[in-house]
Amino acid sequence: MTIGFAFTGSFCTFSQVIPQIEKIVKAGHTVIPIFSDTSYKTDTRFGEAKKFREKVEQITGHEVWHTVTQTEPIGPQKLLDVLVVAPCDSNTLAKLANGINDTAVTMACKSHLRNGRAVVLAISTNDALGFSAKNIGTLLAFRDYYFVPFGQDDFKKKPRSMVAYFNLILPTVEAAVRGEQIQPILR
Numbered sequence: 001m002t003i004g005f006a007f008t009g010s011f012c013t014f015s016q017v018i019p020q021i022e023k024i025v026k027a028g029h030t031v032i033p034i035f036s037d038t039s040y041k042t043d044t045r046f047g048e049a050k051k052f053r054e055k056v057e058q059i060t061g062h063e064v065w066h067t068v069t070q071t072e073p074i075g076p077q078k079l080l081d082v083l084v085v086a087p088c089d090s091n092t093l094a095k096l097a098n099g100i101n102d103t104a105v106t107m108a109c110k111s112h113l114r115n116g117r118a119v120v121l122a123i124s125t126n127d128a129l130g131f132s133a134k135n136i137g138t139l140l141a142f143r144d145y146y147f148v149p150f151g152q153d154d155f156k157k158k159p160r161s162m163v164a165y166f167n168l169i170l171p172t173v174e175a176a177v178r179g180e181q182i183q184p185i186l187r
Helices: 011-026 037-041 049-060 068-074 090-097 104-113 132-141 166-176
Strands: 002-007 030-035 082-088 119-125 145-147 150-152 162-164
Touching (some): 002 049, 011 082, 082 090, 082 166
């Protein structure tokens, strides 16, 4: 299976997501890495962008796609069997829920969806139970979107925050290509 794996700006979870790519590759799948412009360029207290890119490229054996022109052919050329967005931040959730297509990641999703193929979202957002709740709800109702199960990560300090159980990315992908949502979604 050829899996697109897109990173968005929830930098604090990159270190949890990268081992999941290793699992996917070890399971025999081809992974095409995709980074939003912010993920591609931004150094944070969680690490340097260049080091994250290099690590992902080393694991996958593929150069990171990070522009709209690189990801637009995904649909017309049917380049992927499934597309994962992990971490999927609130900005990307909002854009997907409202049909906004202005980043490499949102273009990858739009282009891939034209073929009726699965997009798997692994959310990571501090406002999942706030403003992002409506976007999550919208996407749950859309065809061909599947969610990695998620739950509150720190209900005392961040009561609206929710994060996907990243270790469930591969089982969610396997279910999604069969047209099934792994259950339960909320854990």
